[in-house]
Amino acid sequence: xxxPLTQHMRKDREPLSIDDYERAGGYQALRRALQExxxxxxxxxxxxxxxxxxGGAGFPTGAKWASVPTGDHWPSERFFVADADEMEPGTFKDxxxxxxxxxxxxxxxxxxxxxxxxxxxFIFIRWEYKLAAQRLRTxxxxxxxxxxxGERILGTDFSLDVHLHVSAGRYICGEASALLxxxxxxxxxxxxxxxxxxxxxxxxxxxxxxxxxxxVNVPHIIKNGAAWFKxxxxxxxxxxxxxxxxxxxxxxGLWELxxxxxxxxIIEDHAGGMRDGFKLRAVIPGGASTEFLMADEIDIPMDxxxxxxxxxxxxxxxxxxxxxxxxxxxxxxxLIRFFAQESCGWCTPCREGLxxxxxxxxxxxxxxxxxxxxxxxxSHTRLLWLGHTFCALAPGAMEPLKSALKHFRDDxxxxxxxxxxxxx
Amino acid sequence: xxxxxWTDNGNTISMQRTGTLTKExxxxxxxxxxxxxxxxxxxLVALKVIQRHHGWVSDDHLCAAADLLGLTPEEMExxxxxxxxxxxxxxxxxxxLVCESxxxxxxxxxxIRARLxxxxxxxxxxxxxxxxxxxxxxxxxxxxxxxxxxxxxxDLHCDLTPDxxxxxxxxxx
Numbered sequence: 146x147x148x149p150l151t152q153h154m155r156k157d158r159e160p161l162s163i164d165d166y167e168r169a170g171g172y173q174a175l176r177r178a179l180q181e182x183x184x185x186x187x188x189x190x191x192x193x194x195x196x197x198x199x200g201g202a203g204f205p206t207g208a209k210w211a212s213v214p215t216g217d218h219w220p221s222e223r224f225f226v227a228d229a230d231e232m233e234p235g236t237f238k239d240x241x242x243x244x245x246x247x248x249x250x251x252x253x254x255x256x257x258x259x260x261x262x263x264x265x266x267f268i269f270i271r272w273e274y275k276l277a278a279q280r281l282r283t284x285x286x287x288x289x290x291x292x293x294x295g296e297r298i299l300g301t302d303f304s305l306d307v308h309l310h311v312s313a314g315r316y317i318c319g320e321a322s323a324l325l326x327x328x329x330x331x332x333x334x335x336x337x338x339x340x341x342x343x344x345x346x347x348x349x350x351x352x353x354x355x356x357x358x359x360x361v362n363v364p365h366i367i368k369n370g371a372a373w374f375k376x377x378x379x380x381x382x383x384x385x386x387x388x389x390x391x392x393x394x395x396x397x398g399l400w401e402l403x404x405x406x407x408x409x410x411i412i413e414d415h416a417g418g419m420r421d422g423f424k425l426r427a428v429i430p431g432g433a434s435t436e437f438l439m440a441d442e443i444d445i446p447m448d449x450x451x452x453x454x455x456x457x458x459x460x461x462x463x464x465x466x467x468x469x470x471x472x473x474x475x476x477x478x479x480l481i482r483f484f485a486q487e488s489c490g491w492c493t494p495c496r497e498g499l500x501x502x503x504x505x506x507x508x509x510x511x512x513x514x515x516x517x518x519x520x521x522x523x524s525h526t527r528l529l530w531l532g533h534t535f536c537a538l539a540p541g542a543m544e545p546l547k548s549a550l551k552h553f554r555d556d557x558x559x560x561x562x563x564x565x566x567x568x569x
Numbered sequence: 570x571x572x573x574x575w576t577d578n579g580n581t582i583s584m585q586r587t588g589t590l591t592k593e594x595x596x597x598x599x600x601x602x603x604x605x606x607x608x609x610x611x612x613l614v615a616l617k618v619i620q621r622h623h624g625w626v627s628d629d630h631l632c633a634a635a636d637l638l639g640l641t642p643e644e645m646e647x648x649x650x651x652x653x654x655x656x657x658x659x660x661x662x663x664x665x666l667v668c669e670s671x672x673x674x675x676x677x678x679x680x681i682r683a684r685l686x687x688x689x690x691x692x693x694x695x696x697x698x699x700x701x702x703x704x705x706x707x708x709x710x711x712x713x714x715x716x717x718x719x720x721x722x723x724d725l726h727c728d729l730t731p732d733x734x735x736x737x738x739x740x741x742x
Contacts, residue, residue: 234670234709272654273666273710275723308604313613314653316708330612331644332651348606391672391713398714433671433709463713471675479674483708489651 147377149365150358150385151401154245160280163287166248172293174364178256179301182367184215187260191363193371195383200228200319200356201431201460203382203449206363212343213261213351224352225263227254227360228324229270229277232316233432234483235465238387239357241399243270243277246361247284251307253360255293256367258305261353266307269324272314281309316487320536321354322346323489334491335536358387380405380448388447390416392466393423399463405446412443412466423468427552431460433480434541436548437467458544472568473553474560477546478506484542492535498525499542509557512565519557523550588629590637594622598637608638612648616655625656653707661696661703663741666720670709673717677730681717684731688738702741 153161153169166172178187192207213223227250231239243250258266270278285307288294296304310328318324318333325347327333346352362384366374375383382404388411389399395417402411408430412418419425427437430447436457445451452459467476485499502525505518526547529539550557560566590598598615605611615634619626626649628642635645649655667685669678682693685704689697696703712718715727719737726737 231711232708235672235713236709237711237713240711271711273707273720276725311617312652313617313655315651327613328610329607330609330614330648332647348610389714391716392675397716429671465671465713468675475674476671479669479671483670487708 146403148385148401149369149377150242150249150361150387151245158245160244160284161246161248163248163284163291166246170368171248171364172252172291174367175252175255175293176299178259178367179299179303184260184262185211187256187367190371191260191366194362194366194374195371195381196359196362196366196374197382197449198356199358199362199386199461201233201434201458203459206355206359209343209353209355210257210260212341213353214344215262219351221350222265223261223263224347224350225254225258225261225266226324226328226347226352226354227266227268227357228319228321228354229268229274229357230312230318230324231274231357232271232319233434233461233463234480235391235429236389236432236461236463237391238389238399238461238463240274240277242357242361242387243274244280247277247280248288249361249364250357251281251284251288251293253363254307255288255298255305256363257353257355257360259298259303261351263353264304264306266305267328267347268307268309269312269318269328270309271312271318278309278311285309315489316483317489317536317538320538323536324354325352332489334489337535378404378448380446381450382448386447386462388415389461389463390466391463393420393468393471394418394466395420405448405451408438408443408445408447408452408464411447412464416466419466419468423470425466426469426471427467427473429457429465429467429545431458431462431464433465433483434458434544435460436544437552439552457548470568472510472566473549473556474506474510475566475568477549477553478503478510480545481506481542484538488538494529494534495536495539498529499539501525502542502546509560510566512560512563514557514561514564516561518561519550522546522557526550588627588631588633588636590619590630590633591622594618594630595637598634602638609640609644611638612640612645613652613655616645616649620656624662625659631657653705659696659700661700663702663722665702665704666707666710667693667704668708668710668712668716668718668720669706670713672709672713676716678717680731681719681729681734684734685719688734702738 188211196206197203320335322336323333342352385401386404391397400415449459485503488495490496526543531540597618601611601614619630632642635642710718717729718727
């Protein structure tokens with residue numbers, strides 16, 4: 146089984162230096178892209194590879210790049226932004242990719258910037274990823290010194306500045322337009338769409354935003370071709386995927402596996418199954434903003450379309466496992482507390498609705514719940530759903546709540562009836 | 570500098586709001602301004618520079634930085650109060666970030682937090698009397714395979730149990 150993204154990473158978690166990376170074939174793809182390929186050929190290759198955005202939305206990367214207006218008829222400057230603001234609870238894949246092989250990520254970023262003809266790229270990294278930021282700073286310097294970043298890269302007329310921007314917090318920065326508001330120095334508030342960022346992004350200029358894991362795939366696609374990339378996968382989406390599992394499993398961690406690997410296999414074979422004395426009750430497959438799948442629903446290929454069909458979302462594919470000795474109401478209360486805290490406050494339903502739900506869930510969890518509270522919770526899964534809020538934060542928060550009310554109804558009712566949490 | 574203030578009857582009055590930055594801070598912010606596409610874009614960077622030098626952002630420093638960027642103090646403040654890691658109150662010498670996201674919550678966040686509170690004698694958001702520690706909640710630290718986790722200054726501490734806390738704290742004077 147091929148593991149292009151992680152095969153050269155060191156076991157001791159130290160990063161690959163630029164020499165290590167070049168010895169492993171690094172920056173050959175950049176050379177090929179800049180010296181042998183046109184921009185449209187790169188876009189086509191990435192599109193043919195069926196690389197879908199790894200930040201959670203799954204948008205085809207090649208299509209996004211191709212939608213950016215470039216060429217002489219569009220003289221405006223363009224920006225490329227790498228989203229390294231990994232904050233989805235339960236998700237830790239980008240940390241590993243950045244810390245373990247920062248040059249692989251940079252190479253993807255440079256190729257992407259070339260593909261959309263951007264002269265300036267930003268890496269938007271979260272405050273808490275200090276080690277990753279430090280390793281990126283070193284990598285940027287090294288790449289500069291070798292002529293992979295800066296003026297006239299590899300003797301071509303393409304020049305690129307790369308800026309590392311350390312964010313000051315807030316989950317809403319994961320929303321692309323909010324991230325741009327933040328990069329412009331203001332509050333990270335989402336913007337109305339259309340226009341999409343590809344047309345009017347940072348400072349009103351065409352801007353492409355891609356997740357870290359999306360970008361690390363790019364050098365491999367350019368080097369080995371779209372057909373090879375599709376061959377890595379067990380389904381229609383191309384490539385491998387960094388799957389993660391956390392919770393009460395024997396061996397929590399991250400694994401690079403073919404896209405479409407069976408979810409049960411990931412948990413049982415790779416994460417080692419449940420710790421002794423615990424049973425798997427449900428999973429949240431793709432980060433905090435995805436619906437629960439119950440134990441009998443996890444025998445599915447883990448890919449964008451199948452997880453969607455199963456009633457949840459692929460998201461970041463970093464799975465949170467709920468065991469049979471943890472209170473599901475407590476889990477949902479924790480998740481909603483997170484979303485209430487992280488609401489940017491721009492639109493009223495999200496700003497007011499989520500804290501209300503937080504209070505109600507806290508009451509139920511601590512034995513102060515009333516029967517009618519369940520109806521209030523239920524009604525909000527509609528009131529805060531897509532179309533009623535300005536962005537996708539509150540609807541994302543409703544996904545675990547909605548599915549919890551369906552699958553764990555008895556647990557909610559028991560909390561209310563007994564006036565206490567049976568797990569405490 | 571002078572800031573116009575509009576009163577109820579439409580007359581303008583002036584209120585002086587001044588502040589000064591140290592030479593070093595001012596130089597660093599000016600350097601960032603040169604890199605910025607627009608001065609506004611350096612807003613968060615300026616706040617971070619101030620905080621790195623002083624530990625937090627005071628009114629005086631905020632007003633002075635606003636002046637340097639050509640923003641109003643209110644614009645500067647709207648950004649400063651939005652982000653978790655910009656402190657508008659004095660903090661202790663070390664910042665403890667306690668991950669309270671879902672996997673850490675499963676695996677013992679409440680016990681870790683209780684131990685920290687007991688040991689330090691402060692609630693979340695508090696600063697110890699000796700100004701040694703400020704303890705703040707933080708969203709997922711991205712260390713879910715090694716939960717529960719906390720971060721002190723630049724260091725991540727993982728796979729915690731309450732009895733490891735004393736030793737860890739002893740490393741920060």
